[in-house]
Amino acid sequence: MLKPEFKAAFNPAFTPCAVIPVYNHEHAVGAVVAAVLAHQLPCVLVDDASSDECAAVLDALAAAMPAQVIVLRHAVNQGKGGAVLTGMRHAAAAGYTHALQIDADGQHCTDDIPRFLQQAASRPQALITGCPQYDESVPPLRFYARYLTHVWVWINTLSLDIKDSMCGFRVYPLPPLMALMQRKELGRRMDFDTEVLVRLHWDGMQIVNLPTRVGYPSDGVSHFRAVLDNVLISRMHTVLFFGMLWRAPSLLARKIFGRRSVR
Template identity: 65%
Template sequence: MSALNSNSNPSSDPNFRPCVVIPVYNHEHAIAAVVEAVLRFDAPCILVDDGSSQACATVLDQLQQTYSAQVVLLRHVQNQGKGAAVLTGFNYAAENGYSHLLQVDADGQHCVADIARFLQQAEAHPAAVIAGYPIYDESVPKLRLYARYLTHVWVWINTLSFAIRDSMCGFRVYPVAPVIALMSRHKIGSRMNFDTDILVRLYWDGLEVVNEGTRVGYPADGVSHFRVWRDNALITAMHIRLFFGMLLRLPRLCGRTIGRSMKRKFQKDRD
């Protein structure tokens, strides 16, 4: 493992230092293309190998050696889950002076060309989460598409708002410091419950969410690590915990929602 240059920053704001984190688990057929596409944006790339097979580990080693000035490789000895891999990336980002972290999946389903637009939004809204919402092509499994709406409804309930358009898309930019603070107080979901859990909790912490559309396909290498029984059980348990967490925060969340509504009405009347 080698440290990346945290001063690599195409932005005019010296305090805006983004990096890209890619959690990887046995995506040896897609990861090289994803990394090469990411590096076109001059953003340092952190690969987190979440206990992959030897075949995938070899590909990751080759990528790190080929792009040693731009790519750092972190490893989990055993598979811990997508969320755990992203959080390992957050710890590295915080320790090395990055202000923002862009998360992208390793299987090629995300439109890497949108990185520039997402980073521009993050620089314009440095205290917000820039959350992607998927614009699907015909490759999306219909069952997965419709099932997402169950989580959407729970998220709207658990935030008492429609501020989060989609909580499950793993293409997003976070400010690093608030996530590190959240990690110190709460255990965040480590597997497929991660994306929703962290976004709702950051909203509870007062962060704004800027929703950005991004094209999504399923997937480049045909590998899915969603385990129906295990991951649905984890997601269900997460929603239950978040619901009771919402009840504890009910007055504050109601006040925030009412305040946002009044602000929009004032702006509309003024315009």
């Protein structure tokens, strides 16, 4: 169920839920779920092989609100991307048309959920993604390191259409995401958020960038692995670069003639 003030703006065929990947965020996830439910979005929580303590928190949330919260569970940790993909598959199979992805650590501004949903409802074929506005809690190294990925994304799309590819606060239209997942094995860890945006952009999807406040993080837990995740991200940029090269004529034709898909 959606808040009455949203319904008039939403396409009747627009049926969103929230997908929240969770890995040992037991101290923050309850507040995130409460904030999402306040906007009357059903929640799909994906427990990516968390600790027993975190699993107990998730089970309690689902038990307290069985009509609004479901917990999916990985026996083995698959990474953030793997958890998001599991949640998206479930959401699509359950009949939802769109899924709002939000992190479990409390870094995203849940007050912006209505803005994201309103944009997604008015542009149901577009992907709505957050463009972070950081406060003083952001680690300076991570803030400036993001710009390396920004530059690679601009190169690999031959555009500035994606302002920030690493923000995990976004709304996906599920049918095109499912189609991409069926034909391409996507990165399953911290490389996922960037790769999926670039590949959906290649497919012709419109990307809508919404400014949103971001903090780091409310529970003090980060699962970014400095060496391994940077290796995965570097490999991803390399693969995408070579994918861009043979798509370059179509990408340039899109800019000139407005043709969308360049699979």
